[in-house]
Amino acid sequence: MQDPFVCTPVSHHQCISNALDQAETLCRSRNVRLTPIRHRVLELIWQQHRPVGAYDLLEQLQQQGRVAPPTVYRALDFLQQQGLIHRLESLNAFVGCAHPQYPHQGQFLICKSCRSLVEITDPEISTVINNRAEAVGFKPLNQTVEVSGFCDGCWQKEQING
Amino acid sequence: MQDPFVCTPVSHHQCISNALDQAETLCRSRNVRLTPIRHRVLELIWQQHRPVGAYDLLEQLQQQGRVAPPTVYRALDFLQQQGLIHRLESLNAFVGCAHPQYPHQGQFLICKSCRSLVEITDPEISTVINNRAEAVGFKPLNQTVEVSGFCDGCWQKEQING
DNA sequence: TTGTGTAATGTTATAATATAACATTAAAAT
DNA sequence: ATTTTAATGTTATATTATAACATTACACAA
The missing domain is CATH 3.30.1490.190 (Ferric-uptake regulator, C-terminal dimerisarion domain)
Structure with missing residues (x-):
């Protein structure tokens, strides 16, 4: 039920791919679409592994082409609805959810x-x-x-x- | 220790003046200045008696002359520091504190x-x-x-x- | 009571966060 | 294939908040 390993700087890549795999599985089972953008945003969030602002994400996405704020916010909305990320109200930031399996x-x-x-x-x-x-x-x-x-x-x- | 009355639409004016009196007493005892602006902002907050946004307050203040955002935010900062109001992170709004006597x-x-x-x-x-x-x-x-x-x-x- | 320092406020500009509205494209369902 | 729905693109703008510097008011010592 818990993650099988603790995330360290060395094992962090595994932590990311774990989270992404889990997200894919969950979305498939729920019949919702983890589109490339949504997948990418989730990946960026897990790469930080700490609260990230929407405009931080936007900046990173823009390194691969023009992206506007609504795109990021929509992806964030989706990920939140699926319980894959949490919003931190006191930081206006987002973080990957450690236990997305259940609400x-x-x-x-x-x-x-x-x-x-x-x-x-x-x-x-x-x-x-x-x-x-x-x-x-x-x-x-x-x-x-x-x-x-x-x-x-x-x-x-x-x-x-x- | 508790408020001696429950705030109803009828007794609300009393609720406001109560809060303001308390604030004055507290500020005097702490040797900090409840200036006219700060007093007015606190009053406006208690008038609503529900969470109010900074720009709502700003609008109301502007009915009596030109006021800019920093003025409001400074007053809000002061009132928060003195424990006279709380900030609601999930609403980006402010509300009067019911028990400002102690932190x-x-x-x-x-x-x-x-x-x-x-x-x-x-x-x-x-x-x-x-x-x-x-x-x-x-x-x-x-x-x-x-x-x-x-x-x-x-x-x-x-x-x-x- | 007059300087002198500090706190408060004024003012202008801009940063940071978020959404509305409508057009276009992609995918799913029939 | 067609139609419908979901997702994304695009432009503009709303909302919340602060930086930076100028000015004024106040407190208190000399």
């Missing part, structure tokens, strides 16, 4: 220093939030949970350097 | 239908999130928790109308 509420840990991101999928978090919402008579449909702070490595450095 | 992690319930907003301040939610973050070696500093769904009234209507 879920992701929670995101965003490092202020290196801008890396970890997605956790903790049912307890979503449950507590939903419960509290319902307790005040609110019908929750979708959660945005984004935590800004320091990843392990950067937190060490912070403490040493002040 | 806190707010959680926001946003109605998709009437666009009303409820702020809850549930320590259990923040605690669970912080714990889970720390469990994966992340040092959490700031949380964004925004839940989209239906408020009580709108959910009733939804179910009736389909």
Whole structure:
């Protein structure tokens, strides 16, 4: 259920192709079209393996010919609908979804220093939030949970350097 | 500790002046300046009593003379720093803080239908999130928790109308 | 009370993010 | 093959936000 390997600088190419293979399989099984553009955008997002802005993607796409913003946003919309990427509201950016197989509420840990991101999928978090919402008579449909702070490595450095 | 009344269309003027009085007291005690512009922006935000965009505020300010975007954004920055308003990342909008007396992690319930907003301040939610973050070696500093769904009234209507 | 430094605001321009509207092309379904 | 739908192209523009520098107001010391 989890990825069979941890993504390191060395194994990152594998991480990308894994994500793309998974996306292809999923789209085929759902009878939706992972067109060349959509595939390419997903690939670019996974290449970064961190939150990327739409215009960053646009710039990269433009290295192979003229592309306009709507093209990128449409691809992003599609990928989001398919659960292949998440949008980070606090960054106006997009990141590949680690577990696209099933729909879920992701929670995101965003490092202020290196801008890396970890997605956790903790049912307890979503449950507590939903419960509290319902307790005040609110019908929750979708959660945005984004935590800004320091990843392990950067937190060490912070403490040493002040 | 809680507001002594519930805000209704009838009592809303009181709700606004309450918030403004509180803000004045807080700013005085902190030795920061709630200038006319800042006061006015806060007032406009509370008048809506729902998330408002910066350019909405700008438009309203411009009814009393020429104002440019930086003026609004500066006021918003100040009010945020003082904890008098919150920014809603998923809406690019701002809302008055219900409990500005002490710093806190707010959680926001946003109605998709009437666009009303409820702020809850549930320590259990923040605690669970912080714990889970720390469990994966992340040092959490700031949380964004925004839940989209239906408020009580709108959910009733939804179910009736389909 | 007058300088002097700092904070706040004014002003102009522009960056960054996102979408509307309509034309064209590609693919799928009949 | 034809028709219909989905996807993409294209142009223009909306929306949100900030950079950079000028000016004004305020606080407080001399």
